[in-house]
Amino acid sequence: MVRIESPDSGTRARYRRIIHAIKQQGLVPSGHHLRHTGRDAGDIVIRLYADAGADETDWNRIRLNTRRVTTDPHVAFSALEADPTNLAVSPGLLPRALLLIRQLAGEAARRGHRLGLNTKAKHPRVFLQAGQVRRTVTLTEERDQVPHEPTAEELKVLRLRPWMKPAEFDVVDSGRLRLEIARAGHDNRDTWTDTARVRLEQRVAQIIQGFEAGVTADEQQRRAAEAAREKAAAEHRRRQEEAAAERRRQEEASLAQWHAAMADARVRAAEKIRAETFRNAYQAWTTAADIRAFCSALEQAAEGRTGAGGYLASWVAWGRTAADRIDPIRSPRVLADINYNPEPGPDDLRPSLNGWSPHGPRKEHRPDHDRQAHAGTRRQADSWHHGLLDRARLKCVPTSTVTTRRPDAHEPALGPAAIAARTASTTRHHATSDAYPKDGWMRIDPSRFTVGDEWAYRQSDPAPSERVRILAVEPKKTSARLEIRFLDDPDERVEKVPGSRLRVPWSEVGTFDALMANWQRIDDLSLDRTEEACVEEIFGLLISDDVAELLWSPVSCATDIRDRARLSEIIDGPTDDILASAEWFDHDGRTILSPAGTLQLVEAACHAHPTQVLDLVIEQEAQSRHKCKFGDEHRVGRDSRSTTPEWEYDWYRRHDRPRHELLRQWCGHRAVTYHERFLAGEAETHRLDILVTDLLKALDNLGEHEQAARFAEEHERDRITPHTMRPVVERPLDPSEIPVREIKVRRRWW
DSSP: OEEEOSOOHHHHHHHHHHHHHHHHTTOSOTTEEEEEEOSSSSOEEEEEEESTTOOHHHHHHHHHHHHHEEOOHHHHHHHHHHOOTTSBOOGGGHHHHHHHHHHHHHHHHHTTOEEEEEOSSSSOEEEEEETTEEEEEEEEEEEEEEEOOOOHHHHHHHHHOTTOOOOSEEEEEEEEEEEEEEOSSTTOEEEEEOOSSOOGGGGHHHHHHHHHHHHHHHHHHHHHHHHHHHHHHHHHHHHHHHHHHHHHHHHHHHHHHHHHHHHHHHHHHHHHHHHHHHHHHHHHHHHHHHHHHHHHHHHHHHHTSTTOOTTHHHHHHHHHHHHHHHOTTTOTHHHHTSOSSOOOOHHHHGGGSTTEETTEEEEOOOOHHHHHHHHHHHHHHHHOOTTOTHHHHHHTSOGGGOOSSOOOTTOOOOOHHHHHHHHHHHHHHOEEOTTSOGGGTSOOOGGGOOTTOEEEEOSSSSSOOEEEEEEEEEEOSSOEEEEEEETTSTTOOEEEEEGGGEEEEGGGHHHHHHHHHHHHHHOOOOOOHHHHHHHHHHHHHHOOTTTEEEEEESSTTEEEEOOHHHHHHHHTSOHHHHHHTSOEEEETTEEEEOHHHHHHHHHHHHHHOHHHHHHHHHHHHHHHHHHHHHOEEEEETTEEEEEOHHHHHHHIIIIIHHHHHHHHHHHOHHHHHHHHHHHHHHHHHHHHHHHHHHHHHHHHHTTOHHHHHHHHHHHHHTOOOHHHHSOOOOOOOOGGGSOOOOOOOOOOOO
């Protein structure tokens, strides 16, 4: 682009002829076209555009700016004389202001600069230009304040309206000129003013020098700011490159660790698959041998008895056929057709990867019960050998999975934090009532069994009691295994059973059966996992063990009520109302309440004490919000395990949120609304108090010390508290005690 600034008429005409000749003689390069503006006035701008990339918007901006901005002194002065609105001076001072503008233009031209006029605005604006830099010039007249002298009209109005207050000062023209040249940046300018000794006309050279110095300083600041930005950008790029290099290094290290873990896991998984395959074949062989032995025993038992024929031979033949069908010895290709070098799948590899994903070099956050199952299967593959059969499998079950609660088939996996919290919270409440014989599920004392005694045998809790006689006692470390004869069986069969199935001596079977019938009668409702967690939460928060205890066996979520009077105080109502609508029974002076009654009990406790429950919910939700933002750390033995925010949010959504919403439902809509409004009011008061404190500090920093002190005193004095919220009833004042306030009014003339 070529720019010729304010050429004279002859130069302008020569350029027009040159441009016309270039176009006529085809000197414009192929694929381009030539544009120019400033044919009659203003700067001449010539630009070469490519046909494919012509920017009409850019050219229109150049063309319009060239037409509306002029540095021709004659054109500029004519436009300024025609519309001097932006010269905010009095009419008597206007000739001097125009003369000062002419002097500035002359001095600027002498020093290689230009003074121009911008006609884009409503009224022309003056500017100084040095190179490509323009600075707006503002010329105004300063104003003075003089005491106001009321006019006759104002005095008349004041007599009619004495409450009006006239102006104290008048603003008058001072005759002093004030020149301002804008600088780069917001509200930045250089200023020159008439003084008593020197006028602006005498400081024209100094003004232009100041303009040059300002342009130079602005350019230096711009370059320094640009250098600082480039330095910051370079530092940012350097940090990004270092971070990318560190990420690549970590990814490469993770990839190497993953490959090593995968190689080791493939070996372990293949060995586990081989052991499992061989175990299945071995168990099939031993099972087939047991079936054949059982069939032979059936035939021997039938030989010495009359009338024992019938279908026995058919059953024996069927059993031996089934044994032949599953026996790998009879069909050796059962193992011969199975690949000895199997390709493990992802689920086969996962237990041996130590947290790595089998699908890629990343860690997997597996729930605790999955990790325990993987550890169990890993130990099972390492410790199994022939002859253990299912004992190895039973031996590998982690101790923490054995519980007195009935497991839920759809129960979701617990995370580390929930397992730790649940273990701590259930230490008190996972109890069994004294009304249930503990010998059936706790340690067995072998000394209590005597050979020849008769006991009540139950295969399970719902099964009927059977009379048996102890034939032999095989003591174990914490239990006993007994050989018993079923006395009521026609064949008087003999079995070896664990000691836990012998509940009470046969002399106490009537009391025991009645007790077990009561337990079966109150087992009227199966609570889901969310309800169980909420019930357990309320017992730990509101109901102590000496008042009532939550039971988990033999009926899950039954309640052992020990003090009805104190329980009625806790639920704020009679306990008999709950007993009237739920199943229960008395045992040893205490009341055993069904799970349905337990739900009514905890809901009544929540209605009676909603604040404590809702405070707990708010506290737990705040903890969940923190975990869903930053994840969490858990101690597992000596190791520290971390969870991601996504895992924590998924846990909150599936477990914590349903529990919180159920607790809110038990507290009731009115209590929840009141509690949330109360917390919101406290939080808003605290926020406004901080805001008022910041405003008072800002007012004090501005020098308004008295106002700040007055507002602070008023804020503290008029603070609304529970003591001032209550209306105070006072006695009526006697007329002599009422303060008198005089108000002057204008006397009516009619």
